[in-house]
Amino acid sequence: MQQGSSVAAFPAFSNMMEGGAGPRGGKRGADQAMDQNKKRAAFDDITNHFDEPEHPGTDAQCSEMFPTTSASSYGYLQQQNNLQQPAAYSQGVCGGGCAPFAAPGFQLAPPPPRSCRPVFVDIDEQDHDDPMACTTYVNDIFDYLRDSELKRRPTTTYMESVQSDINPMMRSILLDWLVEVGQEYRLTSDTLFLAATYIDRFLSLVDVKRNRLQLVGVTSMLVAAKYEEIYAPQVEEFCYITDNTYTREQVLDMEREVLRVLDFDLTQPTIKTFLRRYVKAASGEIPLDVTFEFLTSYLAELTLLEYGMLDYLPSTIAASCVTVALYILFHGRADCVTWSATLSHYSGYLPGDLRHCAQAVHQLFIAAKSSNLPAAREKYASAKFAQVSQLGCPACLPEWMFL
Incomplete structure (x- = not known):
C-alpha cells in the first residue's frame, strides 16, 4: 500500500465476530477513489481468533463429541437425534453409518422409469x-x-486427513468473508459457489498454512470469476480487497498452483x-x-x-x-x-x-x-x-x- 494513502475496507474480523456491521455494495474502479478516507482491515487478523475458541471450552468439547465434523448445528443434529442413514440411501453410505459419500466406483441410482x-x-x-x-x-x-x-467431489474429511494447521471454523470465516467480497464486486452467486468448490478441492489435496488460507480463497474467487463473469475483477482488485496483504505476483503464483492442483478441471456442477x-x-x-x-x-x-x-x-x-x-x-x-x-x-x-x-x-x-x-x-x-x-x-x- 502506498505511504500516506488509505483504502476502503471491510471491518476487522474481530469486529465481525463481535457483531459489527460492514459496508455493502460494489466499489470498483472510480468508486474506490470516493472511499479513500476509510481503512481496510486485513484478513490475517483472523489468526488472532484461530488461537482461541469462539466460546471458551467449545472446541475441546466439540472435538470429543464430533471428531469427524465441525462444531455446528449439523453435528449437533446428528448427535442428538442419533441419525442413521438408510441402507438404500440413493448416494451410498459408509460402513459406519455416517453421512453419504461418493464411494470409489459408486454410481448414482438411476431415477425410476x-x-x-x-x-x-x-x-x-x-x-x-x-x-x-x-x-x-x-x-x-x-x-x-x-x-x-x-x-x-472434494474429500469430505480433508480437515482431519490432510490439513494440519487449519480447522473448520477457519474455513467458515473465509467463506463468510468471500460472501462479502462477492457483494463488494457485484459477482454472481454462481461465482461464489464455484469458488467454494475450488477451495474445498484444493484443500483436499494440499496442506495449507493458516497465513496462506486467505490467499487460496481470494485466488479461487479470481479463477471462478474468470470462468463465470463477463467482466471479472482484475488481479489488483483482489489484492486490494485483502488490504494488499498479498502482492500481485503472489496471487498469480497461487493461481498457477490452484490450476495445477485442480488439473485445469474447472467445470463443476x-x-x-x-x-x-x-x-x-x-x-x-x-x-x-x-x-x-x-x-x-x-x-x-x-x-x-x-x-x-x-x-x-x-x-x-x-x-x-x-x-x-x-x-x-x-x-x-x-x-x-x-x-x-x-x-x-x-x-x-x-x-x-x-x-x-x-x-x-x-x-x-x-x-x-x-x-x-x-x-x-x-x-x-x-x-x-x-x-x-x-x-x-x-x-x-x-x-x-x-x-
Missing part, C-alpha cells in the same frame, strides 16, 4: 421456442451433471447449478414468487459455510433447500406442500431421500439468526432480497415432510 412416475408438470413446455433453453437436451444435460457431481432447475420445478405446481427463490439461495449460501455439509452431494443440498424453503414459507397453512411429483421427476429424489440433509439445512437456518458469521444473514436481510433471513420457522421439521 418415467412411465412409473406420478403425473408431473412439463416445466419446459413454455420454453420450447427458446433456443437458449435447450429444451430438447435439458434432461440429458442434468443427467450428465448428476453424474459429474460424483466425479469431482454446484449447488446453484441444481437449485435453479429445482426452483423452476417447484414453481410448476405451486404458485411461488421471487421470495421463494431468494430464500432457497439464502439457505444454499448458509450450507457453504458449514464444513459438515460436504457429506452431501450438491444436488441433494439443492433439493433440501427447496423443501425447507417451502416449509418455512407455508408451514402455517393447512394446504402446506413441501414436495411434489414434478420435483421428484426433475430432481430424482423422493422426500425420504432428503430427510437428513433437509434437517441439517433447517438447523443451519435456525442457528444463523445468532451466528457470529453474519455476511449471508445481513445480505439477505436487505429489502433487495425480501428480508428472507428474518423469516421465522418452527424449531423442528415435521415427520410428514419425508413420507
